[in-house]
Amino acid sequence: MAKPIVKLTNINKHFGPIDVLHDISLEVNAGEVLCLLGDNGAGKSTVIKTLAGVFKPSSGTIEMDGEIVEFTGPRDAANRGIATVHQFGGTFPLMSIGRSFFVGVEPTRKFGPFNIFDRKTANEIAVRAVREFGITRIDDGDRLVGGLSGGERQALAIARAVHLGARVLILDEPTAALGVKEAAHVLRIVLQARQRGLAVIFITHNVVHALTVGDHFAVLIRGAKAADFKKGEKSREEITDLMAGGEAMAELEAEIKSYSAGQTPQAN
Numbered sequence: 001m002a003k004p005i006v007k008l009t010n011i012n013k014h015f016g017p018i019d020v021l022h023d024i025s026l027e028v029n030a031g032e033v034l035c036l037l038g039d040n041g042a043g044k045s046t047v048i049k050t051l052a053g054v055f056k057p058s059s060g061t062i063e064m065d066g067e068i069v070e071f072t073g074p075r076d077a078a079n080r081g082i083a084t085v086h087q088f089g090g091t092f093p094l095m096s097i098g099r100s101f102f103v104g105v106e107p108t109r110k111f112g113p114f115n116i117f118d119r120k121t122a123n124e125i126a127v128r129a130v131r132e133f134g135i136t137r138i139d140d141g142d143r144l145v146g147g148l149s150g151g152e153r154q155a156l157a158i159a160r161a162v163h164l165g166a167r168v169l170i171l172d173e174p175t176a177a178l179g180v181k182e183a184a185h186v187l188r189i190v191l192q193a194r195q196r197g198l199a200v201i202f203i204t205h206n207v208v209h210a211l212t213v214g215d216h217f218a219v220l221i222r223g224a225k226a227a228d229f230k231k232g233e234k235s236r237e238e239i240t241d242l243m244a245g246g247e248a249m250a251e252l253e254a255e256i257k258s259y260s261a262g263q264t265p266q267a268n
């Protein structure tokens, strides 16, 4: 069987005296979406920042294609095909679509002794790449990124990562700030990235979004992996309950029951 593209084994991370991650082990294969679930502060972003070379693990190993890797920084991880897309696409609102697509890797054209940024080519490639992901409303690479919707920005950032050769696509809450339609668009793009054979790590609070695209799920609670299961093994209710650590949901249910019983909620 093919080795997972990425495998984390017993990753621990502490910042000074603060323990943030405890023995996190995860793996993700090509053409698979791993959903990383967990409440605020559970450690999701810290896991993926460790995988993306932003933090060094305090202990534990990261393997790519079965070989142990130690990233010197985010650029090193990116060069090995690990791309992170953040909540708002991480793009630059005052840049054009074509320009932002090629930040750091500008296609240049020879003009006498100079290499100048080839705006036309950049625009064409960027627009084509985004349209391949089904965002056909974008047809002008000179438009500013700031004028795109949240979903379009996500699409642009994902198309960019794929175009630049990402093998592992990390999406940190890509649907958190989006309306229903925009979120559906982004979820469709996640499935397209999977179909192209990328390994996708999808971080979300939204169990419905996770269940829509996920093949494999891991739930973090206070920096430790509380559950790890495949599609179909747990219901939405079970997952929600797990994420809240059980207690918060039970409290909420009791509160809702008391409202419906006509009691006035108590401020506290």
Ligand SMILES: Nc1ncnc2c1ncn2[C@@H]1O[C@H](COP(=O)(O)OP(=O)(O)OP(=O)(O)O)[C@@H](O)[C@H]1O
Pocket (backbone or CB within 6 Å): 015, 018, 020, 038, 039, 040, 041, 042, 043, 044, 045, 046, 047
């Ligand atoms: N540089 C740091 N120094 C100290 N503590 C940190 C640092 N970075 C993160 N933490 C702590 O680690 C814990 C996990 O944070 P992290 O951002 O990974 O959570 P998260 O699951 O992504 O949460 P959210 O859903 O809110 O984004 C938090 O308690 C946070 O305060």
Ligand SMILES: [Mg+2]
Pocket (backbone or CB within 6 Å): 044, 045, 046
């Ligand atoms: Mg986070």
